[in-house]
Amino acid sequence: MEAWHTRLTWQQRSARMTPAAAGGFVLHAPDGTRAIAAQAWRADTASVLFDGLFAMAQNDLRKDAVSAITDPGWNHGKPIACDCFIAGKQWPFTWTRDLSYSTDLALWRFDAPRARRSLLFRLSTVRDAAAPQGLYVMQDTGSGGSWPISTDRVVWFLGARHLLGDAAFARKTWRALRDTLAQDREYAFDARVGLYRGETSFMDWRQQTYPGWTVDNVRFIAQSYALSTNVLHDEALQLGVKLAREHDDAMLAQRYARQAADLKAAINRWFWNPARGLYRSYLGGGDPPLPVDSYDLLGTALAITSGVAEGARAQQALDNYPTTPAGSPVIWPERASQPVYHNRALWPFVSAYALRAARVTRNPAQIAHALRSLVRAAALSGSNMENFALPQLSTHLPGKLGGPVVDSRRQLWSVAGYLNMVVEGVFGMESNGRIAPEIPVILVPMLFGARDTISLHTPTRSVILQRPATLDGNLLVADRITREGVTTRVRLKAIRVAAPALRRMQPEYAPATPAPAQVRRAGAAWQVRSAVPATLWLDGRAQGQPALQWRIPAGAARQCLSLTTRAQGVDSLPSQPVCVGETTRVEGAWPRRWSAPVSGDYFLRSEYENTHGPISTGITAAVKRIAVQCGDAPAQIVPMVMPQAIGTQRSSVARFHAQAGARCSFSVLQGFNMSDLTAAALYTGGEGGVSGPLNAARIGALLISPAPASPARMVQESAAVPAGSAP
Known part of the structure; x- marks a missing residue:
């Protein structure tokens, strides 16, 4: 790999960074030249490219700081006064999930007052006197009319937890946490399964990630369970334990602690797929839930960083997640029938969370992979873009299934992801005040070159990293930390940790979703047929090997039947369920x-x-x-x-x-x-x-x-799948 000191090249596209007067930079990207002024936070490494892109991210952040926000769906498209952060150039509004993830990654460090004001914009009291009163986090508009089809609004607390030094903000956070958690418990929690219902966080364009038939049927999504959304609830409950103790409410602290422990156990019980060593992205609704052979990087990373995934399971979840040379896709397997957006795409903010997860698991291969992906994407696009097509790392992939269908420059969470990569990912500045760098040795030529030290300078402090005399290992970590006034000096040492090779994305696509099962009554049984060899799922349980037809004993209980096909070792998304029984x-x-x-x-x-x-x-x-x-x-x-x-x-x-x-x-x-x-x-x-x-x-x-009292029996008929027709 080239050192990336001033230039990088990717698939015949190049970007080059040169220093400019007064501490500024000039980026020469494929689509043009961008002048970047000196910024308040300054990285000083052997790579002018790396340092200049850090300044560019800060410049993008300043452009996302506004005095008024607009959206066609709010206030008739007229400006709403708000000293807030907007979601990006194409998204000049303040949304709960964009803002909250961005705050968690970086905004709390770079502009805490504006981050607080932005978060407060997404809190609301109740205007209907007849409705339950409280202070609630607003769910972004979305599938089927928003909450509780989408229930990831609790991500608000992921950002808010960093900003509780302001007493007034802390009081509102505590009130909103209690009210929002209670409301979600009443309307979205399934006590029998132990999980919260609702759509995957951030991936809210349903046919991109859910079965295509949900385009006009979101009931499946409303009843499903998403890994990311459940982990966010676990994080909110953990914050609830901390705040309840600070408010001397031992009973509520115990309740939240019990709920968090139970939720963690349920997540690990239902989402973990031992056959793949991965956490499933979502499950179909039911008791038991319907397993879906679908995985997403944000949910995986959040499970690791939250502590829901621990030990060997956390290691496996990241090691087994597929990658491409350009970076890691946000979902796997992809959908061959869908254009690029969440599908077949890299999202920089998700890569930033993957880098965090790689630091938790001390995985130098994954740290280097995520860091290179973030640098490459920002340099080649000349901004911190919303997303990129994979594997090309393109923002303009032509064709009916090209894309990204929607994209934006200076997307807030992409900006925050880059800032986090530098501050935490390289210099090890963690949110709890610790300095704990973890730098893959393979990145030493880029970051250090022939230098003995690299440094990060903020308006209030400096961090200096000193390379070790020898690089006998694959990961640099802190050996000795000394503090002199506002300067922290870290002498690094090289250690060797297990680092499996990155798993390539093979196969890339899931097979097509089959048509619904054909079901008719045949005496005391249901005759079930599939147009293609498929696995039959009865109330969340697979019924034997792939076949073309089955006989299911009929009873009074409601029974729901879905089909999946399999190719190259990957299952399709489930067919639209057919439910039978006495009604x-x-x-x-x-x-x-x-x-x-x-x-x-x-x-x-x-x-x-x-x-x-x-x-x-x-x-x-x-x-x-x-x-x-x-x-x-x-x-x-x-x-x-x-x-x-x-x-x-x-x-x-x-x-x-x-x-x-x-x-x-x-x-x-x-x-x-x-x-x-x-x-x-x-x-x-x-x-x-x-x-x-x-x-x-x-x-x-x-x-x-x-409701069925126990799983039904299944008798597979003789018309089984011909040998070799389904792997």
Whole structure:
């Protein structure tokens, strides 16, 4: 590899950095020349390229600092006064997830007051006096009308945890944490499985990462469980333990600690795939959840940095995640039918989290891989771009399936990712005040060259790293740390750690998702057929080897059937489920009544229409609570989610218990959605904003089915897959 002191080249494209007057730089990138002024934080290494790109990231950050924000869907597109950070040149608004990840990576160091103001913009009280009052984090607009289809708003606390030195901000954080966690526990937590429901964090363009049929059916996403979102809840609960103790609330601290421990165990139980040594990106809803052969780098990195993944499992999760020479993809396997965005793409901020994870696991190969990827991407694009097509590392890949479909210069979390790579990734400045550099020996020629020291200078302190006399190892770590006033000097030593070779992305694509199973009743069984050799999944469990048809014993309980195909050792995403079993329709005036035929658990869902917004965005997912009163037993209150959709759909599934012969009544209680927030009054991109809160759907029949008491048996018929037809 070339030393990258002044120039780097990638696939016949080159970038070159030269010093300029007064401590500035000039970047000569493929698309033009950019002058970069001297900045408040200064890196001094053997690489003018590395130092200049650090200055460029700070310059990008200054451009993302504004006095007013705009978005076509808010305030009729007119400016909203806010001394905030925007998400990027193409995204001049302040969004919860972009801002929070960026703050966690770097903003808290570089402009804490503005980071606090930006985070406070994403908190809101409740404008509807009839709704539960509190201070809540706003979920970004998204699939099916936002929360609780998407539930990663708790990422807010990932950024806020660094800024609690301000007393007023700390008080609001504590209040928002308690209220938001309680609300998510009520509406998004599945106590039987032990996980929070909701979409993968940041990857909210559903057909990019979820099965294609979710383009017009987000109920699957609303009921699914995502690794990243559950890890973010674990992080929020861990912060809750810390803050509860600081507020002398031992009971709440114990509750949060117990919930965090249980959640960590559930994540490791359900998401870990020992066959691959990877954490699954998401699971289909159900008890047990439906395993999906899909993986994502952000969820993996967060699991490691949070402590959810520990020891050998953390090592395996990073070692086994596929890479390309240009950097690591945000998902694997890719979707051959989708253009570049989250699919077939590198996102620099995700690479920054992967670098953090590599530091936790002391993996020099992964540290070097992520660092080179961040340097290369910034240099060749002349900015900190939102994303890049892989494996070309392009921002303009032509063709119907090219892309990225959407991209932006100076994307805030990409900017923060680069800043973090320098400050923490190279100079080892951790958020707890420790200085703990971990520099792969392979990067010594770039960073040190013939020099004995490299340094980082901030407005308040300096860190100087001194190379060791010998490089007998593969990782440089701190040997001796001395402090003289505001200067910290670190003498490095070389150690040798296990560093498996990077795993290449093979195969690149998952096979196509099969069509839904064809199911018909055949006496006492269900006859199930697939158009292609497939694995049948019955209520989250695989039913033997791939085949073309199966006989499933029929019973009263509701049974859901999905198919996956397999090629080159990779499973497809699941087909749209087909659910069968006895279902009772309960209609009429409220409260509606029904008698339980046998004792046991029952599934409850409803037919509904919610046409108050498009499937892709909005804030009006209809969220209700159904009060189920069966005889003299205590009332059971269960949430029911009805996402924005086209035509008549079916709601999320709730579960209740009834004794044989019990007369049950069902009443609808109001729930909560993002339109209830005071801040939603500025929303003009759809209903539920300036016209007032809207949490409504036309509810049709209630559908009640017996829940299975135990997994069903399966009898595979003789029409099995011909030998060699499915690997």
